[in-house]
């Protein structure tokens with residue numbers, strides 16, 4: 001078990017664009033295991049490799065209450081479907097901040113699992129929102145980018161204050 005360090009907004013490394021995974025090897029599977037450990041420990045419901053400073057197209061998600069439905073999406077491609085859904089989103093890279101974001105309600109995602117097996121998933125609601133949020137990370141995009149400039153500024157101020165407090169402790 002390994003807990004990885006999560007980059008925090010506005011760290012510029014969160015803006016890197018992730019490259020596709022080419023080798024579905026043991027190194028990849030260890031990384032996926034460590035990403036789950038890190039996400040469950042945080043605790044969170046989704047984590048993109050970009051957030052642990054590994055710029056490859058890898059996402060782990062578990063939206064279940066009992067943390068027993070781990071999902072892995074490698075090299076995901078998204079098709080946005082009908083409807084929009086507004087939910088309060090948070091992010092392990094933006095600790096303590098929750099803001100309303102509008103997303104597609106229905107999506108289809110094509111991806112590979114950690115063994116290189118391709119799959120297609122049509123889904124909606126919270127899981128669809130979570131997949132869109134994590135896919136954004138792989139493009140160097142964050143949920144705060146959808147907010148007004150004033151809100152983004154306030155969030156940066158809040159986080160830098162939090163960082164100073166943590167440094168003093």
Ligand code: NI
Pocket residue numbers: 090091092093133134137
């Ligand atoms: Ni996030």
